[in-house]
Amino acid sequence: MGVFSRKSKIMSRISLKYVLYILILLSSTQIFAQKIVHHTVKYGETKYRLSKVYEISIEELERQNPEIAKGLYAGQELTIDTSYSVPKRDPEGNYIKYLVKKGESKSLIAKRYNISIAELDKANPDIQEELFAFEYIFIPVSNEVKKAEMNNYSDTSTDHTASVEKNLDNSSTTFDSEEGRNSYVNMVSSIKVNKEIALAILFPDTITSNTSYGDFEKGAQMAIDSVKSLGLHVTADYFNLKDVVKSGDYSSVVNYENVISLCNVKATSSIINKSSKKSNLVYGSAVNGVLEASDYNVLFALSSDFYRQNKLLGYLTSQNGNIIIINDEESTLNEHILKMYPQIKILTSDNGIVDESEFSSSLASGVKNFVILNTTNVNSIINTTNFLLPKSGSYSIQLASFRPLSEMVSSKISIKRYLVLKLIYTEFEGCNQKDTSYRQSFTNVYKKKYSAKPTDASVFGFDITFDFLVRLAQGEDIKSQLGKKTKYVSVPFEYTNVGDNVFTNSALKVYELIDYNNSKELK
Structure with missing residues (x-):
């Protein structure tokens, strides 16, 4: 997976209500003024x-x-x-202007404000049965509720862009109003300004050799600029691990106490183990490899192949179905996975084609057949789904993937295939909802800075780098900060100890695709 001190002035302005604004605001960017x-x-x-x-x-x-x-x-x-x-023209009486969030319904909002749906309809005669995310509606409330809500959620600005952004600010302490999401915390207001942090970011090859490397670097640079604006002193250098190994000169890398790596575990360890400092390491992509113990703090920000595979297989085995995995020549299963799930059937495609007789004999009657794509190869996906679609009349079949949906969709593959076969996939909580206002705010800033749309790698670069630097800036050992849940543009971070000084982001979830815009969480 490819993948992203002005102390007195700045800190005096920081409040939890405006954290996200500060988080993505570059010093020269005024996104709230946009028309x-x-x-x-x-x-x-x-x-x-x-x-x-x-x-x-x-x-x-x-x-x-x-x-x-x-x-x-x-x-x-x-x-x-x-x-x-x-x-919309404000109705008479006590009302608040409310910005509908993704997934909210009339009944949910009416229940929250202790009013009837009929009262909501009367205040909004033009709204449809189904509400739209980011649509404004009016909610009739008592005078006391209005005063309280005006301080937290409402916005009377007539400028749409400004009002969306301001509402975003007002909800940034909980990131949205969904049940259970207020467990996320903001750590920006407790950073130790003027703290000096030296950061190294390792890439497997040159940044120009892979588009996702360059996108990750751009997102990371935005994060570095943002924390600098908060009063931190950050120096960051980017290294091509291939060139470092080739030259045999490791001195420039091993002097860094804080490292973000997009390289696999084995390659990264070969470098980091040469350092006597061995402080904090974050893997910025879903890398190959698993660690059971480390002499220094290791964080898998986007999990690793082992944790992703184990998450999906753990759910599927609980369904008591027949599990078949389709590998291509470049995909592998973690050796630990093979030992943990000896019952799974593994088929390898040759130039994207799986032997049909072998595939047919692997299907079982009377149980659900879960066919897992351990590949993003277009030919493998098309040929596998071409084989499965006509079989779905005779067998109970459901498609699955170790990879997130964004990696499975391309211009050459119709999403209808995934919808018909009810694709199950692993993704970090919230990352499957790309139309959130947080991501749109980030997109506005990114476009202005780089004249291009951000990719998932750009968002990962920002989120991972920003979260890492903010945890480092708390003035305590980073390990003491790992129990705190955070979320920025897209990626939530919820680290769990899985070994000696080894932590993985356990916000990874299992989803099922139900329509073009939505997925439901399974686990």
């Missing part, structure tokens, strides 16, 4: 939905983007001037 919104159309979105989200008429939306007059399609890039927006 122009760049929107990427997602599966299932309609012009009606966008008109509600941006409080703009469909006619005005089409005038600004004439290419959508005949319809929308996923991936279209729209430019929306929100200065033409026509905000």
